[in-house]
Amino acid sequence: MWSASEEALLAGLAAGDQDSAVAFIRRFQRQVFGLALAIIGDAGGAEDVAQEAFLRAWRHAQAYDARRGSVAAWLLAITRNLAIDALRMRRAEPIHPERLMSMNLAATDVAPEDAAVASDSATRVRAAIGKLPENHKRALVLAAFYGRSAREISEAESIPLGTAKTRIRDAMLKLRAALVDEETR
Amino acid sequence: MNETCAETRELAPELALGAISGPERARVLGHLSSCVDCRLFVEELTEAADALLLLSPDAEPPLGFESKVLKSMASPRRSFRRLTALLAAAVIASAGTWAGFQLTHRPDPITKEYVATLRALGGQSLRAARLTTGQTVVGHALLYEGRPSWIFVDVAHAGDSGILTINAQLSDGSVVQVGGVRMNDGRGSWGGTLSIQVDSIDAVTIVDASGSRMYRAQFKHAE
Ligand SMILES: [Zn+2]
Numbered sequence: 001m002w003s004a005s006e007e008a009l010l011a012g013l014a015a016g017d018q019d020s021a022v023a024f025i026r027r028f029q030r031q032v033f034g035l036a037l038a039i040i041g042d043a044g045g046a047e048d049v050a051q052e053a054f055l056r057a058w059r060h061a062q063a064y065d066a067r068r069g070s071v072a073a074w075l076l077a078i079t080r081n082l083a084i085d086a087l088r089m090r091r092a093e094p095i096h097p098e099r100l101m102s103m104n105l106a107a108t109d110v111a112p113e114d115a116a117v118a119s120d121s122a123t124r125v126r127a128a129i130g131k132l133p134e135n136h137k138r139a140l141v142l143a144a145f146y147g148r149s150a151r152e153i154s155e156a157e158s159i160p161l162g163t164a165k166t167r168i169r170d171a172m173l174k175l176r177a178a179l180v181d182e183e184t185r
Numbered sequence: 186m187n188e189t190c191a192e193t194r195e196l197a198p199e200l201a202l203g204a205i206s207g208p209e210r211a212r213v214l215g216h217l218s219s220c221v222d223c224r225l226f227v228e229e230l231t232e233a234a235d236a237l238l239l240l241s242p243d244a245e246p247p248l249g250f251e252s253k254v255l256k257s258m259a260s261p262r263r264s265f266r267r268l269t270a271l272l273a274a275a276v277i278a279s280a281g282t283w284a285g286f287q288l289t290h291r292p293d294p295i296t297k298e299y300v301a302t303l304r305a306l307g308g309q310s311l312r313a314a315r316l317t318t319g320q321t322v323v324g325h326a327l328l329y330e331g332r333p334s335w336i337f338v339d340v341a342h343a344g345d346s347g348i349l350t351i352n353a354q355l356s357d358g359s360v361v362q363v364g365g366v367r368m369n370d371g372r373g374s375w376g377g378t379l380s381i382q383v384d385s386i387d388a389v390t391i392v393d394a395s396g397s398r399m400y401r402a403q404f405k406h407a408e
Binding site for chain 2: 031058144
């Protein structure tokens, strides 16, 4: 379902091929930097995270398993985890889920060859997010982008643990339904 | 669907988001290894979590980002740190005081990752041996054969201080100084490029200022 060229690029990256590395970086840098910036909030920190994410991808390119999702999803998961680590090290600074929420998780500039696939699932997922109650959306963003556990969310939002869990679960089940729906159409 | 399934479904959204505590994670993963239905459920949720990340807004990285990334990929120092960390773990996991080995012979996960890394770097071999004094292991010495070739040593021995000399003992019997490691509070590590052939090195020794041999890492058995 994903273009073969992404995987070919990744294979080239793993083999230490300079041209593949350049193409790989160009292909994903806007997405990687965008995600890092959305989570971290400042360009300097986001650049460090994005740079490290590409390095990790390069190091672990051979550990990538195509059955477990697209190259982009894999790379963005690496980026997310690094951004969360970076944020946790700055402990003192409060996080700003509003930033991501207000951007309405708007994907832009999808590569043309991915557009047919991406726009469909992206549209559905975005629509599903749009229908979530604001506090469910907030819990979802805190968990998905900031790696917060239900316990941490309950403490940060001053809500019972069960409520935090319910918000995350409801939100995720709705996103899943939006995707599963698409597959069985 | 039993009680464990119910608990798994309960925790699956947090698992898919990577926002779950260690013990819960272990419990859920244990169940997933034996329950196809729950596994499928978690996979679907994981797809949803992936889709979410893909929706994050794009942004143009600062000028020069691409060349910075390329440069850090090419930097041996960086690769070096990564390799040595992986390798030290592999060495520590292996048994015996003599632990020089070709890692390609050890198909455990660390080694697999290491071999992939080595291949990505274009290196020929990476060997490791424990640094010992008598029966005591005090650290590791690593030899990487590639362009360039490197050596790395990591020592922990209480009471050591100052700069210790790192020597390579060659097959022809000669000894070449290859570097020095500064000990702080009984710990020190040092890495640098090698101008001599890696496969000509029989052992790495570490000596103090008086020249007396303190530690030894044997890379080849005496014939
Ligand atoms: Zn089950």
